[in-house]
Amino acid sequence: MPNMSPTKVPMPQQDPNVRNKNFEEVATGYTAEMAMEEATRCINCKNRPCMTGCPVNVPIPGFIEQVAAGNFEKAYEIITSENALPAICGRVCPQENQCEGKCIRGIKGESVSIGRLERFVADYHMAHGAKAELNIEKNGKRVAVVGSGPAGITCAGELAKKGYDVTIFEALHKAGGVLSYGIPEFRLPKSLVAKELENITDLGVDLETNVVIGRSLTVDDLFARGFDAVFLGTGAGLPNFLRIPGENLLGVYSANEFLTRVNLMKGYKKGEVPTPVKVGKRVAVVGAGNVAMDAARTAKRLGAEEVYIVYRRGAEEVPARKEEVEHAKEEGVIFKLLNNPVEIHGEDGWVTGIEVVAQELGEPDASGRRRPQPIEGSNTVIPVETVVIAIGQSPNPLIRQTTEGLETQKWGGIIVNEETGESTREHVYAGGDVVTGAATVILAMGAGKKAAKAIDESLKEM
Amino acid sequence: MYKIVKKEVLNSVVVMMEIEAPYVAARCEAGQFVIVRVDEDGERIPLTIADFDRERNTVEIIFQVVGYSTTLMAKLNEGDYLQDFVGPLGQPAPLNKEWKRVIGVAGGVGAAPLYPQAKKLAEQGTKVDVIIGGRTAELVLLKEKFEKFCDNVYIMTDDGSLGEQGVVTKKLQELLDAGVKYDHAIAIGPLIMMKFVVALTKKPEYNLPTAVSLNPIMIDGTGMCGGCRVTVGGETKFACVDGPDFDGFEVDFDQCMKRQTFFKEEEHECMMKLQADQMQN
Numbered sequence A: 001m002p003n004m005s006p007t008k009v010p011m012p013q014q015d016p017n018v019r020n021k022n023f024e025e026v027a028t029g030y031t032a033e034m035a036m037e038e039a040t041r042c043i044n045c046k047n048r049p050c051m052t053g054c055p056v057n058v059p060i061p062g063f064i065e066q067v068a069a070g071n072f073e074k075a076y077e078i079i080t081s082e083n084a085l086p087a088i089c090g091r092v093c094p095q096e097n098q099c100e101g102k103c104i105r106g107i108k109g110e111s112v113s114i115g116r117l118e119r120f121v122a123d124y125h126m127a128h129g130a131k132a133e134l135n136i137e138k139n140g141k142r143v144a145v146v147g148s149g150p151a152g153i154t155c156a157g158e159l160a161k162k163g164y165d166v167t168i169f170e171a172l173h174k175a176g177g178v179l180s181y182g183i184p185e186f187r188l189p190k191s192l193v194a195k196e197l198e199n200i201t202d203l204g205v206d207l208e209t210n211v212v213i214g215r216s217l218t219v220d221d222l223f224a225r226g227f228d229a230v231f232l233g234t235g236a237g238l239p240n241f242l243r244i245p246g247e248n249l250l251g252v253y254s255a256n257e258f259l260t261r262v263n264l265m266k267g268y269k270k271g272e273v274p275t276p277v278k279v280g281k282r283v284a285v286v287g288a289g290n291v292a293m294d295a296a297r298t299a300k301r302l303g304a305e306e307v308y309i310v311y312r313r314g315a316e317e318v319p320a321r322k323e324e325v326e327h328a329k330e331e332g333v334i335f336k337l338l339n340n341p342v343e344i345h346g347e348d349g350w351v352t353g354i355e356v357v358a359q360e361l362g363e364p365d366a367s368g369r370r371r372p373q374p375i376e377g378s379n380t381v382i383p384v385e386t387v388v389i390a391i392g393q394s395p396n397p398l399i400r401q402t403t404e405g406l407e408t409q410k411w412g413g414i415i416v417n418e419e420t421g422e423s424t425r426e427h428v429y430a431g432g433d434v435v436t437g438a439a440t441v442i443l444a445m446g447a448g449k450k451a452a453k454a455i456d457e458s459l460k461e462m
Numbered sequence B: 001m002y003k004i005v006k007k008e009v010l011n012s013v014v015v016m017m018e019i020e021a022p023y024v025a026a027r028c029e030a031g032q033f034v035i036v037r038v039d040e041d042g043e044r045i046p047l048t049i050a051d052f053d054r055e056r057n058t059v060e061i062i063f064q065v066v067g068y069s070t071t072l073m074a075k076l077n078e079g080d081y082l083q084d085f086v087g088p089l090g091q092p093a094p095l096n097k098e099w100k101r102v103i104g105v106a107g108g109v110g111a112a113p114l115y116p117q118a119k120k121l122a123e124q125g126t127k128v129d130v131i132i133g134g135r136t137a138e139l140v141l142l143k144e145k146f147e148k149f150c151d152n153v154y155i156m157t158d159d160g161s162l163g164e165q166g167v168v169t170k171k172l173q174e175l176l177d178a179g180v181k182y183d184h185a186i187a188i189g190p191l192i193m194m195k196f197v198v199a200l201t202k203k204p205e206y207n208l209p210t211a212v213s214l215n216p217i218m219i220d221g222t223g224m225c226g227g228c229r230v231t232v233g234g235e236t237k238f239a240c241v242d243g244p245d246f247d248g249f250e251v252d253f254d255q256c257m258k259r260q261t262f263f264k265e266e267e268h269e270c271m272m273k274l275q276a277d278q279m280q281n
């Protein structure tokens, strides 16, 4: 008899007023008992609607059945047959729009907590599981993967399992892409990212950090060095700015700069590391996606007293994961929705405030969301010392500027065949944010996997 | 890890290191830079490629000890390793083959980034004069190296202990007033020096196009953080990918100077801590 409770087994969490002062993980994870109880809420639907919501086709009811039975290692095997980074996806997937959004149990009451269960299984395996014996027969062919974010590491892992010699080239000194430099410790512990990466290097994948493709080496150099195919998973790392007056004042950061200082450069260990990060008493974060939530909650943890999310659209349009928005509110972040920044004010070169115009929602625009329109004369200035701009990123131009025959969209995204990830340049594939623009971890992984399959099919014939 | 194959202390505050870095050595051009991390928890600091040897796979950097990271780095010796060394970053300096004669102006450690540009100009057949400035004789860098290929090397010191007494712009104005014909100027040094050079070369009676090399605070050096933004010709540019060399006539120097001070407080705290640690050991 399935467990008919209409609500999820609650996730144990640090108290909001404690956690908004530390960088430890907010949600502490299910115990085995909690996981087994939650797992019995799954009614093992025949047509598995949940799976249609998962971009990488994790066999959801199959693994949940094993969790319910207490066979956690078996559950791990089932998940990892399709998803190489379950500890990460369980934590950061926007489940409400994906797997859980399609779950039958969600029609009346809450969906099965697929994400939390996936996380539990991955964490359990990390703590208890044995390393799998590997027996990979090399096929003598070589693939270069550029970028070590979720797209790159997934593609590399898949190809390594098939016997390819894979080298990942990463521009930064540390692998992981956004998982390492962007998403904060309190949401995705870096030790865990390191472990998931270790699983990939254990497959024999070589990782070369400090290599910027387009500068240290070009794509042509990679072919000249004997690589048979190249996968570009370079993400969307170029920060967009608002182009309003005052953006170059001291105290204005892009979210990338702010989060990189804190995460990659460990600025959260104040006083222990040399990379400086400065936060005022009052901080305005412009934007309302995951990146903005991360910046706002980070600012709070670094000691800011008042932190605002400034967003020109309304609550329904907020693109961040639901859980992040709730967590941010619990931690005391103040939402200033329907407010569009028009100028950053300063004195003697330093930020003193951000001027916003109140908005009302008009007709739907091209994106289907209702277009915000300014209410004349409603300008106000929010006094702040720090402004973080989190309004999106575009692909970095270094590779497209140095690779002939690689066609891109006007906004910089690499053009590919959607089925294969093949670019307009022979033997060059691409996937993840560099193709789609800033999206999600799981979509990037899906793209990496798809490209690995296509690369294998094309190289097998050679 | 990147091996320090040679170290030379150039004066009381400036150190030269030759680093084994095959990727950088293979592709770098005058005007480009690297980003260095000294140790595992180190910050990322940009340094210009002062020279390179493609056969030996090495790159030279010349740095002034000004704060935490450069202090730590100066303690390392031949045979030690730097944690990270990535590049070449930035655009190669736009050195026009049509230029017949160029004047280079360097202040302090700015002589190091000027050197590879001047050398490349000389190699392509452009006549090069340079003015090197320093507070005192000791702080004048690379005089002998420039003398190997420059037509004229003018030295200016604040106290007159070497060359002539005065600032670099004094010599530059003398040359221009004497009617020496230059097609271009390249000024590299402290922002305030570059600002004054441009104020001079921009005067209608001289109108001498002047390239300057900007050194805003950087992290990644690949266009990812936007921290290095500078205003050039009224537009925001990322110095690490669009520069570091820009048309001096278009640069908003006052904004650059202001932005360099963003983390003064935090940098100072960090340095104090290092000094306290050193006192204990």
Ligand SMILES: Cc1cc2nc3c(=O)[nH]c(=O)nc-3n(C[C@H](O)[C@H](O)[C@H](O)COP(=O)(O)OP(=O)(O)OC[C@H]3O[C@@H](n4cnc5c(N)ncnc54)[C@H](O)[C@@H]3O)c2cc1C
Pocket (backbone or CB within 6 Å): A092, A093, A094, A146, A147, A148, A149, A150, A151, A152, A169, A170, A171, A172, A175, A176, A177, A178, A179, A182, A183, A184, A211, A212, A213, A214, A233, A234, A235, A236, A237, A259, A290, A291, A294, A321, A396, A398, A399, A431, A432, A433, A434, A438, A439, A440, A441, A442, A444
């Ligand atoms: C702060 C933040 C929070 C987020 N939160 C979530 C979330 O909760 N859930 C979710 O699903 N998604 C989230 N996202 C989005 C998600 O992280 C990205 O969609 C995903 O990481 C994209 O993966 P990728 O592999 O395409 O690129 P990235 O993760 O961006 O990795 C690209 C890598 O390539 C490297 N690189 C770039 N150029 C070069 C070059 N020329 N040579 C060599 N290496 C290069 C970069 O240094 C980087 O390491 C978040 C993003 C950010 C910034």
Ligand SMILES: Cc1cc2nc3c(=O)[nH]c(=O)nc-3n(C[C@H](O)[C@H](O)[C@H](O)COP(=O)(O)OP(=O)(O)OC[C@H]3O[C@@H](n4cnc5c(N)ncnc54)[C@H](O)[C@@H]3O)c2cc1C
Pocket (backbone or CB within 6 Å): B033, B044, B045, B046, B047, B048, B049, B062, B063, B064, B065, B066, B067, B068, B069, B070, B071, B109, B112, B113, B214, B215, B216, B217, B218, B219, B244, B260, B261, B263, B264, B267, B268, B271
């Ligand atoms: C493209 C470029 C090329 C450079 N080339 C050289 C060179 O060839 N030789 C040389 O001596 N110096 C060079 N610099 C400056 C050098 O990067 C700084 O002196 C160094 O980062 C100081 O670090 P610190 O921790 O020792 O000092 P700190 O006490 O931390 O800082 C001292 C001052 O250095 C500047 N600075 C600090 N951190 C950075 C950073 N991450 N990026 C840029 N500037 C910073 C700030 O103005 C700061 O006030 C260059 C800078 C740039 C941007």
Ligand code: SF4
Pocket (backbone or CB within 6 Å): A053, A054, A055, A056, A057, A058, A060, A083, A089, A090, A093, A095, A098, A099, A100, A114, A115, A118, A442
């Ligand atoms: S990978 Fe993401 S979408 Fe797929 S089942 Fe796991 S949490 Fe859901």
Ligand code: SF4
Pocket (backbone or CB within 6 Å): A041, A042, A043, A044, A045, A048, A049, A050, A051, A060, A061, A102, A103, A104, A105, A112, A114
């Ligand atoms: S839709 Fe929900 S209840 Fe049905 S199998 Fe999937 S997780 Fe279980």
Ligand code: FES
Pocket (backbone or CB within 6 Å): B217, B218, B219, B220, B221, B222, B223, B224, B225, B226, B227, B228, B229, B238, B239, B240, B241
């Ligand atoms: S240093 Fe980060 S964008 Fe230039």
Ligand SMILES: [Mg+2]
Pocket (backbone or CB within 6 Å): A274, B043, B067, B068, B069, B267
């Ligand atoms: Mg420093």
